[in-house]
Amino acid sequence: MARVVVDVMLKPEILDPQGQAIVRKLPQLGHTAVTSVRQGKRFELELDGPADEAALDEIRKIAETLLTNTVIETFELRVL
Template sequence: MARVIVDVMLKPEILDAQGQAIARALPRLGFSGVSAVRQGKRFEVEIDGPADEAALAEVRKMAETLLANTVIEDYTVTAES
């Protein structure tokens, strides 16, 4: 058993309304010194076998087809050590 992490973020040029809302809320709550916030999603995918190259390739395919909307989002796939 191994765990593969998929991080999905809006592409840098895409408006992140939620991130902006968080950034606006922080100073109101007394946190200073934050210039921007971007929000993303993290998936923890448990796989049966080891996190070898083949398994990672399979997870990348999952990310491509389901976990990320590649028109507006980027993703990264990493094996949890």
């Protein structure tokens, strides 16, 4: 059994209101070193078998069609 993580983030050119709200609040909480925050999503997919190239290709298709809005988001796969 293998586990694959799909990290989804807004594209850099897309406004991230949640990230902006967080970065504005941080100084009020005493955190002054952070200058930028981007908010995203994480999905963990467990596989029945190994995370071979065929399985990763299938997960890429799932990520492109279901987990992300490819117009405004990008994704990365990681095998745990």
